[in-house]
Amino acid sequence: MLRWVVWRDLILAWRRRADVLSTLFFFVIVVSLFPLGIGPETQLLRSIAPGVVWVAALLASMLSLGRLFANDHQDGTLEQMLLTPQPVYLIVLGKVFAQWLVSEVPLVLIAPLLGVQFGLSQDTLLVLFASLLIGTPILSLIGSIGAALTLGLRGGGVLISLLVLPLYIPVLIFGAGAVDASIIGTSPLANVELLAAFLVVTLVFAPWATSAGLRISLE
Amino acid sequence: MLGCVRGDRRLFSDLNFSLRPGELMQLTGLNGSGKTSLLRMICGLLAPAEGQILWQGGNIRSLGEEYFLSITYIGHRNGVKDELTAMENLRVASGLGGVEVSRAQAADVLDKMGLAGRETLPARLLSEGQRRRVALARLMVCTTALWLLDEVLTSLDTAAVTLVKRVIEEHLSNGGMAIIATHQELNLSAGSFQRLELAS
Numbered sequence: 001m002l003r004w005v006v007w008r009d010l011i012l013a014w015r016r017r018a019d020v021l022s023t024l025f026f027f028v029i030v031v032s033l034f035p036l037g038i039g040p041e042t043q044l045l046r047s048i049a050p051g052v053v054w055v056a057a058l059l060a061s062m063l064s065l066g067r068l069f070a071n072d073h074q075d076g077t078l079e080q081m082l083l084t085p086q087p088v089y090l091i092v093l094g095k096v097f098a099q100w101l102v103s104e105v106p107l108v109l110i111a112p113l114l115g116v117q118f119g120l121s122q123d124t125l126l127v128l129f130a131s132l133l134i135g136t137p138i139l140s141l142i143g144s145i146g147a148a149l150t151l152g153l154r155g156g157g158v159l160i161s162l163l164v165l166p167l168y169i170p171v172l173i174f175g176a177g178a179v180d181a182s183i184i185g186t187s188p189l190a191n192v193e194l195l196a197a198f199l200v201v202t203l204v205f206a207p208w209a210t211s212a213g214l215r216i217s218l219e
Numbered sequence: 220m221l222g223c224v225r226g227d228r229r230l231f232s233d234l235n236f237s238l239r240p241g242e243l244m245q246l247t248g249l250n251g252s253g254k255t256s257l258l259r260m261i262c263g264l265l266a267p268a269e270g271q272i273l274w275q276g277g278n279i280r281s282l283g284e285e286y287f288l289s290i291t292y293i294g295h296r297n298g299v300k301d302e303l304t305a306m307e308n309l310r311v312a313s314g315l316g317g318v319e320v321s322r323a324q325a326a327d328v329l330d331k332m333g334l335a336g337r338e339t340l341p342a343r344l345l346s347e348g349q350r351r352r353v354a355l356a357r358l359m360v361c362t363t364a365l366w367l368l369d370e371v372l373t374s375l376d377t378a379a380v381t382l383v384k385r386v387i388e389e390h391l392s393n394g395g396m397a398i399i400a401t402h403q404e405l406n407l408s409a410g411s412f413q414r415l416e417l418a419s
Contacts, residue, residue: 004314008303015302015341076296077312079264084315085288091315219265 001086005094012071013102019067024106027060031114042119049118050128050179057107057132058139058168064103065143065164066157068095069214073151079218088211096137096144096207104136120183127182127192134195135175141199141206142167148213170198221260221270230256231417232269238396240364241410243387246400248417254400255295257417258367261398262292274365288317292367297354301343305334305353308342313360320360332356333379347374355379358386366390366397373401 013020034052035045072078081091111132112125120128146164150156178191221234230253238244246254259265261272263279263286272279279286299308306325313320320328329338332352342350351374358366366387372380384407387397391410399405405412 001315001317004311008300008307008311008315011307012300012302074296075300076294076298077300079294079296080292080298080312081315082264083262083287083290083292085284085317086315087284 001084002090002094005081005091006098009095009098010102013098019064020102020106023060023063023103024110026063027056027107028110028114030056030059031111032117035117045118046120046183049115049120050176050183052118053111053114053128053132053179054135054172054176057104057111057136058165058172060107061104061136061139061143062157062161062164064099065147065160068099068144068147069151070147070156073218078214082214082218088214089207092144092148092207092210092214096140096210099144100137100140104140108132108136120179124179124182127188128179131175131178131188131192131195134192134199135171138171138195138199138202139168141202142171144210145206145213148210148217151214151217171195174198221257221267221272234270234415236413236415238365238398239411240394240396241391242396243391243405243407243410243412244398245405245412245414246398246417247402247414252417254417255369258292258294258369258398258400262290262367263287264292289364290367291316291358291361291363291365292369293354293357293371294369295371295373297350299342299350299353302341304339304341305329305345305349305356306338308353309356309360312357316357316361316363318360318362324360328356328359329353331359332382348376348379351375352379355383355386358383358390364395366395366399368397368399368401370400372403 031053034048038044069078072081082088108129112129115125115128143164146160149163150159153159174191174195178188178195181188181191236244246257248254256265260267266280274282274286274289298312303311306322306329309325309329310320326338329335332355334349334352337345337349342353345353351371355371372383375383384405388407388409390397391407
């Protein structure tokens with residue numbers, strides 16, 4: 001039954017490709033603006049690269065969060081999903097997984113290419129890729145809590161950012177920290193492991209909080 | 220004794236009723252008298268301000284998924300996705316409800332609902348009445364015991380209304396139950412009938 005949720009959301013994303021592409025282009029443009037604005041100072045670019053790429057990833061993920069439940073809420077399919085004989089936890093997990101596949105994975109894949117603009121070495125690009133691969137599911141999971149709580153509110157988009165961005169801070173620190181470590185030549189493993197631990201914790205708790213949020217928002 | 224408070228307004232209180240297999244209850248009442256709230260309460264989306272709703276002796280708030288296995292709710296927001304085709308809408312909605320519907324089966328049901336030839340059109344190209352037919356097609360494949368239908372007959376033409384009534388009659392004669400909020404006279408030939416009028 002989980003596959004119905006994922007299959008459905010993937011088809012919907014495919015039929016609204018423009019929404020998905022806008023997130024990707026936003027990420028690409030924001031990251032590319034920095035080298036253009038700062039100029040060819042390799043040393044400076046290299047040192048700001050981890051922060052820039054990670055902050056852009058956080059902001060790009062905010063763009064797609066508003067859509068996670070809002071459309072389904074409007075046409076009544078969300079309440080239908082809450083009334084299905086399966087845990088809401090699983091439905092949330094399925095929807096978040098689909099959102100991650102559609103909106104975050106393209107960012108992860110293109111990030112190494114953008115990293116080249118900052119003069120990052122091959123090893124660092126690999127660390128950047130790995131840290132985003134582990135970190136972006138956390139963004140989707142935490143973001144889903146904010147999306148559920150602000151469902152149906154006017155100006156929900158801004159409110160989501162205010163709710164969720166502070167919670168993203170640990171991900172930002174460890175994610176950018178891993179890339180930083182690789183740039184200065186130390187092992188990024190500690191940061192990556194902390195990120196992975198954080199992913200496990202959010203994987204367990206975030207869908208649960210999101211389902212509670214959805215129930216409240218739909219009353 | 221069921222009560223409902225929305226905002227600071229008390230919609231109804233001291234409501235008490237029960238439904239047995241094969242029974243239909245029609246909800247009537249003025250606009251804003253709480254028909255939709257009552258239905259949403261019965262399907263578990265809304266917590267009652269006072270009182271409780273029992274399903275086979277157990278409180279629905281604690282039964283959870285076990286209870287959702289026995290109900291089908293169709294609200295006035297149809298739950299039809301604009302981007303999906305009629306066929307996909309039916310298959311996804313039933314699949315989520317735990318009933319796998321094959322393509323052939325879905326085509327057959329949509330054909331019965333008078334949507335032949337439109338199965339593969341995105342729902343946004345369908346008329347309001349046709350979208351409602353897509354939503355109601357779910358009733359023909361579901362295996363649930365209790366149907367909660369909120370103003371489902373609006374924007375349907377007479378042929379479709381007759382069809383839906385026949386589906387409900389069949390459901391009732393198989394021992395199913397239904398609670399329907401509508402202002403139209405149902406005049407069903409099967410099952411026993413009770414009316415609940417919500418006064419505001």
